[in-house]
Amino acid sequence: MADHSGALMRISFQALEQLLAAIFVRHGVSEANATILAGNCAGCERDGSLSHGLFRIPGYISSLKSGWVDGKAVPDIEDVGAAFMRVDARNGFAQPALAAAMPHLVDKVVASGVAVVAIRDSHHFSALWPDLEPLARSGLVALTMVSGLACVAPPGGRSAVFGTNPIAFATPVAGAHPLIYDFATSAMSNGDLRLAARAGHDVPLGTGVNASGELTGDPKAILAGGALLPFGGHKGAALSLMVEVLASALTGGQFSSEVDFSNHPGAETPKTGQIVIVIDPARGGNKLFAERVAKLMGSVRDAGQPRLPSDRRYRTREASERDGISLQTDTYEYLVSLSH
Amino acid sequence: MADHSGALMRISFQALEQLLAAIFVRHGVSEANATILAGNCAGCERDGSLSHGLFRIPGYISSLKSGWVDGKAVPDIEDVGAAFMRVDARNGFAQPALAAAMPHLVDKVVASGVAVVAIRDSHHFSALWPDLEPLARSGLVALTMVSGLACVAPPGGRSAVFGTNPIAFATPVAGAHPLIYDFATSAMSNGDLRLAARAGHDVPLGTGVNASGELTGDPKAILAGGALLPFGGHKGAALSLMVEVLASALTGGQFSSEVDFSNHPGAETPKTGQIVIVIDPARGGNKLFAERVAKLMGSVRDAGQPRLPSDRRYRTREASERDGISLQTDTYEYLVSLSH
Numbered sequence: 001m002a003d004h005s006g007a008l009m010r011i012s013f014q015a016l017e018q019l020l021a022a023i024f025v026r027h028g029v030s031e032a033n034a035t036i037l038a039g040n041c042a043g044c045e046r047d048g049s050l051s052h053g054l055f056r057i058p059g060y061i062s063s064l065k066s067g068w069v070d071g072k073a074v075p076d077i078e079d080v081g082a083a084f085m086r087v088d089a090r091n092g093f094a095q096p097a098l099a100a101a102m103p104h105l106v107d108k109v110v111a112s113g114v115a116v117v118a119i120r121d122s123h124h125f126s127a128l129w130p131d132l133e134p135l136a137r138s139g140l141v142a143l144t145m146v147s148g149l150a151c152v153a154p155p156g157g158r159s160a161v162f163g164t165n166p167i168a169f170a171t172p173v174a175g176a177h178p179l180i181y182d183f184a185t186s187a188m189s190n191g192d193l194r195l196a197a198r199a200g201h202d203v204p205l206g207t208g209v210n211a212s213g214e215l216t217g218d219p220k221a222i223l224a225g226g227a228l229l230p231f232g233g234h235k236g237a238a239l240s241l242m243v244e245v246l247a248s249a250l251t252g253g254q255f256s257s258e259v260d261f262s263n264h265p266g267a268e269t270p271k272t273g274q275i276v277i278v279i280d281p282a283r284g285g286n287k288l289f290a291e292r293v294a295k296l297m298g299s300v301r302d303a304g305q306p307r308l309p310s311d312r313r314y315r316t317r318e319a320s321e322r323d324g325i326s327l328q329t330d331t332y333e334y335l336v337s338l339s340h
Numbered sequence: 341m342a343d344h345s346g347a348l349m350r351i352s353f354q355a356l357e358q359l360l361a362a363i364f365v366r367h368g369v370s371e372a373n374a375t376i377l378a379g380n381c382a383g384c385e386r387d388g389s390l391s392h393g394l395f396r397i398p399g400y401i402s403s404l405k406s407g408w409v410d411g412k413a414v415p416d417i418e419d420v421g422a423a424f425m426r427v428d429a430r431n432g433f434a435q436p437a438l439a440a441a442m443p444h445l446v447d448k449v450v451a452s453g454v455a456v457v458a459i460r461d462s463h464h465f466s467a468l469w470p471d472l473e474p475l476a477r478s479g480l481v482a483l484t485m486v487s488g489l490a491c492v493a494p495p496g497g498r499s500a501v502f503g504t505n506p507i508a509f510a511t512p513v514a515g516a517h518p519l520i521y522d523f524a525t526s527a528m529s530n531g532d533l534r535l536a537a538r539a540g541h542d543v544p545l546g547t548g549v550n551a552s553g554e555l556t557g558d559p560k561a562i563l564a565g566g567a568l569l570p571f572g573g574h575k576g577a578a579l580s581l582m583v584e585v586l587a588s589a590l591t592g593g594q595f596s597s598e599v600d601f602s603n604h605p606g607a608e609t610p611k612t613g614q615i616v617i618v619i620d621p622a623r624g625g626n627k628l629f630a631e632r633v634a635k636l637m638g639s640v641r642d643a644g645q646p647r648l649p650s651d652r653r654y655r656t657r658e659a660s661e662r663d664g665i666s667l668q669t670d671t672y673e674y675l676v677s678l679s680h
Contacts (some may be wrong), residue, residue: 084453113424157644232572
């Protein structure tokens with residue numbers, strides 16, 4: 001998975017998904033979980049979410065090999081109220097845990113107007129938008145947060161206590177793809193930081209501090225004993241704190257600062273928790289909800305914002321579906337070698 | 341309410357609350373609504389939330405005199421599901437609308453695990469933290485958002501389309517006051533911008549643009565046909581967009597960009613909507629929730645963050661409760677003159 005300047009090829013989503021599923025199964029993931037993880041990872045690559053696409057495969061494998069995460073885990077769902085579900089991911093990945101809750105979740109939201117899924121002991125190693133897109137396509141509004149691995153220092157602080165703690169939000173839009181934002185509450189995602197370090201690019205000042213607590217533009221210095229910073233100063237830090245409260249304290253998962261895989265060399269996937277809050281906008285009594293959101297997006301574009309969240313992702317998806325997903329042949333051969 | 345260098349006096353919370361209630365009643369607010377608004381405004385002043393304290397009184401009065409807001413409105417509550425309430429504020433203030441929903445809200449959260457209150461046709465002219473503090477003191481976790489008056493341009497944009505669109509979040513903390521953050525998704529709140537303009541202070545570059553769309557540090561230029569910017573670039577803008585979706589599109593309220601009080605000279609309070617999402621952390625099955633949050637806050641302080649959200653507010657409250665709320669005698673006399 002190092003940088004190559006080799007020849008490019010195209011692969012269909014289905015072919016990539018099958019190849020990735022074979023890799024996951026080959027490394028100890030159950031068939032059912034492998035299908036979910038492969039669809040997720042291939043979807044990220046297809047949509048240009050590269051920091052959560054194929055780039056993550058070595059980390060998945062390394063974590064599985066270390067014994068830190070259970071690829072065969074069967075999530076345990078507890079129905080604890082008209083609008084509340086708890087899911088014990090049982091040391092497995094978060095996506096199969098959410099998938100197991102999904103049918104009940106939609107039933108609950110439609111019946112009650114809103115529902116919460118609190119997932120704990122789960123490993124989330126991907127983007128959040130794939131978790132929400134199916135909900136928004138069902139006409140629901142959804143918000144999710146996941147805590148991670150401590151790599152973000154609070155503003156004015158000296159040491160890492162927060163994960164990159166992403167937040168994602170999705171809403172239906174009349175006549176268009178759902179609007180989904182998905183961003184790290186750190187100044188940069190860990191994936192992008194690692195991509196910058198690998199490429200030897202500097203990152204903007206304010207992204208993080210070195211091991212001495214000084215601001216630095218060198219991603220390697222941030223990774224080597226330093227820490228990222230929250231985006232937007234104390235406001236971003238407040239959001240990151242909220243993610244720890246909702247995704248860890250409320251679910252019963254570990255805080256980012258409690259993740260300790262020192263006994264599992266090679267482990268990379270943080271075991272924490274995730275919260276998903278889903279609202280039925282029809283219950284708001286506003287039948288024109290999706291039309292209103294479409295109007296809002298029009299106003300924002302008219303005000304001059306050149307690109308809205310998820311615009312680029314859908315454009316990349318369209319191109320990938322038309323032409324196939326662009327891939328270096330070296331990468332393809334590497335993936336094939338992992339699959340058997 | 342201009343700047344004075346007059347003598348200072350102290351006033352008790354109760355005395356200030358009574359004085360403010362008399363002012364509200366004198367200007368057409370019902371007794372019941374006046375009690376709520378006065379408690380809210382006096383609480384902001386007591387806690388040092390000065391941009392939402394007495395500073396706002398002229399705006400409340402001006403809006404009431406203009407006929408734009410109905411101080412006597414009786415909110416209409418619709419129970420539309422096990423976990424969902426809609427409130428039509430009927431062109432009144434948002435705080436009485438939420439207060440009317442509060443007993444049912446707590447019942448619903450305790451019964452279902454989570455509940456949503458969708459308030460529309462409401463005027464919110466204060467801070468958000470007072471809306472959430474009682475919920476957190478009841479052991480509940482709460483998130484709220486309110487749309488406002490278009491004064492924030494999207495990143496790269498030329499004209500205002502978002503309100504300052506604040507978000508607030510509250511959680512119980514074992515052995516301590518609730519943790520509550522409350523911030524504008526704009527780079528600065530409108531209240532603080534107006535305070536800076538009045539004081540003749542510059543604001544940091546990046547706070548907003550002038551009427552030509554250029555960055556400026558002059559708060560008067562931002563107020564005179566310019567626009568604020570979101571905090572944190574495209575991430576803050578995504579949050580602001582979410583606030584419009586949840587507080588306006590979902591509730592059935594107006595978007596910030598639709599507020600038009602041109603037919604009501606003197607009107608200042610935006611008529612939009614508000615969403616409140618409340619979760620029962622006990623339903624998460626984690627009986628130690630509040631202890632876990634306390635532990636998290638300890639970790640963040642240990643990591644070196646000198647002040648957590650709401651720390652300063654509680655310290656100011658403590659001083660105000662001990663010594664009385666500090667007030668200029670000129671301001672006091674001005675308030676008394678408004679009350680009869």
